[in-house]
Amino acid sequence: MMKRARIAFNGAVCEAVVEENGQLRLPNGWVVKEEEVVWLPPVEPRTIFALGLNYADHASELSFSAPKEPLLFFKGRNTLIGHRSKTPRPADATFMHYECELAVVIGKTARNVKAEEAYDYVLGYTVANDYAVRDYLENYYRPNFRVKNRDASTPLGPWIVDKADVDDPMNLMLRTYVNGNIVQEGNTRDMIFTIPFLIEYISSFMTLQAGDIILTGTPKGAVNVESGDEVVTEIERIGRLINYVV
Template identity: 70%
Template structure:
């Protein structure tokens, strides 16, 4: 089953897909364009993998890591399907990253890889934008690069684990303004899902609602204000997002009349 969370008619609803439309939990059927899409669940601790596809590591002139390169993401980074992501005016290179997001379904501690999927509740899509200007090295790559407000669209669907029989063989694609710019497959991860669950749970407890963002393949392209970016994963769906400028966030040059007031 594919489930979503949306805002409609002044309230927040759970919803499921029904014949190309949405059926709200109260039974109403509405068009997908009539709602505001929210992240399909509330992410708790979010673990993001850096350089988990060897071809993407090479694209950034790095070697694939010998141990998972993991960092955490704050809650303000997440927005829903059809949301707007801010590109700061002073950055030179900001690219998307289509990623399979693995959602933990129950507490996990010291899990063995052969039992790892027992702790997964389902999957969704994440588009984890990176501001490349601040990428330095293995040790300082990710706070200003990866923890920007609005820079991680997620959704549109949460898909139950049982509906994705082999998450380690899913095609990934990204489209910018309708053109395919990134293609890959989850089978090419350096560290697969069972390994990551075993690794993380070996030194900390994973809890229900925690999320593992599993990295992205090669094909990173700079995005500009006005671009529509679609990240797609086989069996899960298509996550649509638009790049917008500072002005929509109330950030920009001080209007001339205000500037004159400040100097008098």
């Protein structure tokens, strides 16, 4: 399985290949341990697309009906941080929660793509934890910037897994753990709008570029997190993304 990460090591940013034993092989041939590097978001996107209410159980959890078409919004690159990074919890927040999401990384320019050809335009997959501060939410259908575009609010990683190594991205288990306790569990097969549908839908009116990311939504299981919590978002065959709330 090919896993590609972006890390900072010895004063330089580089791409690394994650080996089976968890160590990272750098472009110069050096092999370093996970704890010796600073993990960065594995991709630097031009555009980040996010989905609201793309799992019916999550929509129901929030007392909303399942949407009839994708509820899309943009996220800024300022939101992205890497594996083992820290996310601030606003001092006035009363309900801030994680959202374990499968992130689709686009591999090449896509315009007017048909659903049956959509996977040809995918580079690979990674894990996202798209935190939300519900106190600031004005409308579930139009997420306020303060809810979803806060600095360091979206851990991404630890790496990108090539699409060839994921047989069926529409049948992967998602889990979230807070301080070691499982608090969220779901499966990508329960998405309302599938990956091929989303690529066809978005590319019908907006060109997707290599490196762009689509965050595909989260299942039910929203639980408040506090400063000091360790939050692990995990997706089958993709990886485990660790984050700390501060």
